[in-house]
Each structure stands twice: as C-alpha cells, then as structure tokens.
Amino acid sequence: MTVLSCHGVRKVFGDQVVLDGLDLDVSEHEVVALIGASGSGKSTLLRCVNLLEELDDGTIHLDGEHITDPRVDPDKVRQRIGIVFQAYNLFPHMTVLENVTLAPVRVHGVPRTAARAQALEWLGRVGLADKAYAYPDRLSGGQQQRVAIVRALVNSPRLLLLDEVTSALDPELVGEVLSMIRDLKSDGVTMVLATHEMGFARQVADRVCFLDGGRVLEQGPPEQVFAEPAEARTRQFLSRIIEAGRL
Template sequence: MSLLSLRGIRKVYGDNVVLNDFGLDVEPGECVVLIGASGSGKSTLLRCVNLLEVVDDGVIELDGVDITDPRVDADRIRSRIGIVFQSYNLFPHLSVLDNITLAPIRVHRVPRDVARARAVEMLERVGLGDKASAKPDELSGGQQQRAAIARAMVNSPQLMLLDEVTSALDPELVGEVLDLLRELKSEGMTMLVCTHEMAFAREVADRVCFLHQGRPLEVGPPAQVLDDPQEPRTREFLRRVSGTTGR
C-alpha cells in the first residue's frame, strides 16, 4: 500500500485552476521530487497534503486513511506529516529549543519534559546540539533551515514535505541542507520535495514528477525525466533551468 495516495486533486482560487485532476502515489521510504515552473502547483500540492489548504475535489489518503474527510482531526494528521518551507518561519523571540517544542506542547499536548528531550535529540541529529538556547538571528541561514527541519521531525513523522528549502539560502549554505536531506533519505524517510536543485533530484530522488498547469505531465526515474524527457514541455523547462535536456 502506498503511504501517500492522491486521486483527482483539484484546487481552484477564483478563476485560477492551480491543481487539476492531480494524481500521484508515494511509496514508503520513497523520495519523489516535484519540479516545474513557478505557478505549476507544487507548493499548493504540499499545502493540500498537510491540510493547510482544503481541496475542492479529490481524495488524499495517508497510510490508507482519507485525510480529506472533513471529520478528520487535522492536528492529529499534521503530527504525522512534517513540512518545511523555503522561509524558515522560526519565531525570532524564542530560542531554537522553544521553537521546536512549541507545537508538540501546545497543539499535540506532549508533556514538556518529553517534548524537550525529543527536541534536544533532533537538534543533535541535525548538528545543532550546541544551539538549543540560541535565538534564530544568531544562526546562519543554513542553520536556521536545519532547525526548521528538526522542528518538522520532532514528532517522528511518517512523511516529510519540503518546499524549496534551499531557495532562500546563500549558495555556500545550500550543501549543508542537502546533505541532511540525503541522510534522511538514506534512513528511509518518505519525502515529497519541491526543488530547483536538479543535481539533488538526480542523486536522491526515486522518481521525478514534472508538473505543468497543475497536472503531473511526466513522472519517472531521474535518469528518464531529467536526461531523456519525453514531453516537449519537460524539455523546455529543463532547458530554462539547466541549459540542457539530456537529449
């Protein structure tokens, strides 16, 4: 059974159809990388999966459970899904440790001592064990993004959603975040990743999904989609982002 299954997903803002009959399955332990031009629906798709947006039509199943059912407990579902955005979204007045424990304590009712122990473990995991008491503005951009990833991992999620997590970073800081994602992949974390980092997609993705006008126009192994794309729109996109289509 797929860990994540999307069927007929439709999302509309006014006259703008952002997702149009979108379908995709993600297997346990799989890393699927979403690529496509701005406005193709990548970020909206992640927000729908994490129930930050309500779909207008279609079904999203997580581990066989329909999470688009309005009767589901959204907070409980979100505790099983970690999401990291391109902006770190850390509260500047809180320490790194308090940023990570805020949702577990206040939303998921995890006892404070348990939440703090998990947070410390996650900070060690992402190489920030000595930054627990620091404020976000005392960290580099790469460190802030790793702290945001630690926050997303603190509830031991089944699925990680990552939305252009390196796009706000200086080039020299991109590598440290991508290295962490490579480690997560090697440990079996299921990931749905939006990125323009084609080298990362080629190295880490099990499958690449090219979105065009809110639909998965081309899906396949990185070697096929990135080096031998079948769709003219995919070739055009790859020409723009990397100067080559592989053909």
C-alpha cells in the same frame, strides 16, 4: 506500502486552475521531487496534502485514510505530517530548543523533559547541539532551515513535506540542508519535496515528477527524467534550466 495517494486533485483560485485532476502516489521510504515552472502547482499540492488548502475536487489518502473527508479533524492529520517552508518561520523570541519543543509540549502533550531530550538528540544528529540555547538571529540561514526541519521531525511524522527549502539560502549554505536531507533519506523518512534546484532533485530523489498545467505530466527516476525525458514539454522546460546553468 503506499503512504500518500492523491487522486483527481483539483484546486482553483478564482478563475485560475492550479491543480487539474492531479494523481500522485508515494510509497513508504520514498523521496519524491516535484519540479516544474513557477505556477505549476508544486507548493499548492503540498499545502493541500497538509490540509492548509481545501480541495475543490478529488481525494487525498494518508496510509489509506481519506484525510480530505470533511468529517476528518485536520489538526489530527497534521500531527502525522511534517511540513517545512521556504521561510524558516522560527519564533525570534524563543531559543532553538524552545522552538523545537513547542509543538510536542503544547500540541502533542509530550512531557517537557521528554520533549527536550528528543529535541537535543535531533539537534545533535544534525550538528546543532551547540546551538540549542541560541536565538534564531544568531544562526546562519542554513542552520535556521535545519532547525525548521528538526522542528518538523521531532513529532515523528509519517510524511515530511519540503517546500523550496533551499531557495532562500545562499549557494554555500545549500549543501548543509542537502546533506541533512540525504541523511533523512538514509533513515527511511518518506518525503515529498518541491524544488527549483534540479541538481538537488537529481541527487536526493528516488522519483522526479514534472508538473505542468496542474498535473503530473511525466515521472520517473531522476536520470531518466533529466537525461531522456519522454514529453516535449519536459524537454522544453529542462532545456531552459540547462541554458540558465541550473542543471
């Protein structure tokens, strides 16, 4: 089953074309990694999928529903899509538990007791049960990012979008988040992640998509894209990554 379908997606900022007729399909339980140089459109694509940016052309479908139809309520669509950004965006005046339960209670109308039980279950699964009543400034960067991911997951999203979720972390903390995403993959969570961490993409993705010029220039299994890229531009990009010691 196809969960996400992007067809002819175009997004322009001023005179800069960021997405130029991009096509992408994501199947149920699939983990797709978006790679490419800065400015290739990875983060913009995720923001368009979550309806944080309005398309200039093209369509996006979620489970067959045309979610970029102007008549669609974007808030209802976002209830089915979880998104996690590079910045953790946790409310500093709230405990971990309060951060995680805020949306289920306020937005989704989940009874507070049920929301707390679900949040505690998720925090336990990712090894953060003992941090439920701590404030964000008492957590490491890796712990804060795991809380941010849990906050997106408690709403049982159909699709999880991860935007450079490891890039703000110290190298020794990246493993914490990587391990969590591996577990989510094992649970069958459908994910699209944008990343500059090639090793991260290679380890967790079922499919890697190389974006260039606002389009998916090349895609395939990680080993094929990284070891035997078909496109000259992909080879050029990866050679610079290798020179920088990032692959």
